[in-house]
Amino acid sequence: MNILVLQETDWIKRGPHQQHHLMDRMALKGHKIRVIDYDYLWKEDKDKEIITGRKEINGAYKIFKEADITLIRPGMIKVPILDVASIFYFHKKEIKKQIKEFNPDVIIAFGILNAYIGMQQAKKHNIPFVYYLIDHLHTLLPGELKRKTAEQFEKWTIKGADKVFVINQGLRDYAMEMGGNSNKISVVPAGVDLEKFNPQVDGSLIREKYGVKKDDILLFFMGWIYEFSGMKEVAESISTTKNEHFKLMVVGEGDLFKPLLKMKTEKKLDGKLILTGKIPFEEVPEHIAAADVCLLPAYKNEIMMNIVPIKVYEYMAVGKPVIATNLPGIQKEFGLNNGINYIEDSADTLEKATWLYKSHKVEDEGEKAYSYVHNLSWDKITVQFENLLSNC
Secondary structure, eight states: OEEEEOSSOOOTTTTOOOOHHHHHHHHTTOOOOEEEEOOGGGGGOOOOOOOOOOOEEEEESSSOOTTTEEEEOOOOEEETTHHHHHHHHHHHHHHHHHHHHHHEEEEESSSSSSHHHHHHHHTTTTOOOEEEESSGGGGGGGSSHHHHHHHHHHHHHHOOOSSEEEHHHHHHHHHHHHOOOOOGGGEEEBBOTTTTSSSSOOOOHHHHHTOOOOTOOEEEESSOOOOOSSSHHHHHHHHSSTTEEEEEEEEEESSTTHHHHHHHHHTTTTTTTTEEOOOOOOOGHHHHOOOOOEOOOOOOOOTTOOOHHHHHHHHHHHOEEEEOOOHHHHHHEEOOOOOOEEESSSGHHHHHHHHHHHHHHHHHHHHHHHHHTTOHHHHHHHHHHHHHHOOO
């Protein structure tokens, strides 16, 4: 199949997310993949060029070097407001170009505006269109007006799509609330690479590198450090606890990275708060393996209500117990007694971790976690995904 993928984040800098895992594997299976993305992080670039031209990047793999994926980044106007508005012109132009030249068998969209444009063009040219939801997309935007406008586009696209794929039951419910037809909605869940993420991965060198002793209790978080990630509260708990064995490792970048660096200095948390920054994906398994307990202590906000991040599956596949806020999406996905230990609030994280240790439940909860995910391989999910696309 020729598959055209549309998204509104940076394909290279962000992730790997659901689409990266699936598209790399689809490319390895012989499908031709082209991705149209959006330079969402342009404000961080040193290049201050206001109007940028079209770029095409070959070999835009995320997981496997052998995955032959072509990335196209349409031109844009790098000025606030105009950057988003320029999607209507530049992305529409590129989508029409790809339909003519690439002749896609299916168009799969993960964004908002270019998804809506893609849906319209797909209908015009009688191409199957799949809308793949991995987030409450409109809730990620700042400002009430932007969120309301994006929500409407999202509703139109959900209603107009030939198929809607979601990664969990919570997002299936969300898609139906947004006007989706239940007969067109399929759950294609997140998975895990069990060759890379498993209980046999050795994290001892990572512990040694960062001075984490054998009797220390290392709490672990990875991913984009949103303000609602709960990391501020966990770091504050680490700074006030009388138990000197608790340490927190945060892998990744994001909104809270600089505030956490400041807290580390001001509260003299050197050695207790470990901030690695972003690391290569290949190094993620051994960092998880270095941990004793993994974390998802996010705030209970609209953004997180039905989200199940891929990292939770990766935590569990390495045999680590997880402490997570009792979000509806997480509870629907994992239920009870499967290695997820629920808390009401991010500030409760250290108390729950202490309970796990005093109750001698860390190893047992880690085994439960692995048992839950050990059949959720990306290879199996890719086959499911491929079959669903073939029937569009």
